[in-house]
Amino acid sequence: MRTYKSQKIDPQSDYPCPCRRSGRLQPIILTEAFGCDRCQQIFVVQDDGYVMEQLSTHYPYKRAWRWTGQQWRLDRSALNLSYPSLLVMTSFVLMAFFLILATLQSPQGTRALTHLLMTMGVLAPLGFVFWLASRR
Known part of the structure; x- marks a missing residue:
């Protein structure tokens, strides 16, 4: 061997x-x-x-x-160094998808969706900056 x-x-x-x-x-x-x-x-x-x-x-x-x-x-x-950042970004996208799905099914969907989209508008650039930083 x-x-x-x-x-x-x-x-x-x-x-x-x-x-x-x-x-x-x-x-x-x-x-x-x-x-x-x-x-x-x-x-x-x-x-x-x-x-x-x-x-x-x-x-x-x-x-x-x-x-x-x-x-x-x-x-x-x-x-192997890029796997943790890939895992964080994937979990972020999945979490955002399920949050949007949950707010669309609630009775106060339009108001909650507005708040969710505003939150995503703030968090998306932060996620993008993290992705850029993890690329070296």
Whole structure:
């Protein structure tokens, strides 16, 4: 059974390219970065020394990998940071939906709906600001 325990990345060694192209990563002289000889991508080792991050990318989130000794494994710890904010926003939307549904069914629906919409008008920009802040 293989173990996928991460190994510290040696800045003086060369590695296969994590982009799955048959290139090799080689240290760039006078920097703490690696460059691929095939795809021309630049990678930087994070401060802990276990994660390598792609610098120039078209993805909204930076891609990062961990070295297992034989191969690169995609590091998913950066993606896990967005789950709490996604959970908060989803619960906010569900709560607002059920509040609107409850006020439309009440006997004083129009007055309660006006108050609810005013409250939503104040809370929606706050939720939007929270969403923007959680995106970094």
